[in-house]
Amino acid sequence: MASSGLLRIGLLGRSVVKSRSMSPIIRGDFPGGPGTSMPFQTKNKLVLMLTLGLAFGGTFSIPFLAVEFQLKKQSGDFN
Template identity: 40%
Template sequence: MLMNRLAVASRGLMTSAIRRGGDGGVPGANLPFQIKNRFKLTVVFVAFFGSGMALPFVLVRHQLLKQ
């Protein structure tokens, strides 16, 4: 009985939060970057993930070249 009430309450809370969102379910409306320009998006993704992947190798090279 209590579980049913909790399920109904949480279901009502989720749907009201979606209704209040206001973005209409447009893909990419809630992202902090634009996804309309594919070339720019690709460059930003490569720079972001590439810098994270390259950082350990750059640090190891720096340590090995220190005298």
């Protein structure tokens, strides 16, 4: 019976330590404040707008360019 109680205390202790060590990660507390964990800078709004516009606009246009290429290739108008 005594070993069962010690086992429970050990498991409880591990879960408390694990939850305390994971809480900054779960809350999103990164050193340096918000925006430091991003792969791009957020301070300059114009550069951010151009970067995101180019990234999203470029990836959004890929299917349309692929369809245009396939239609030109099918009609034989591809030079």
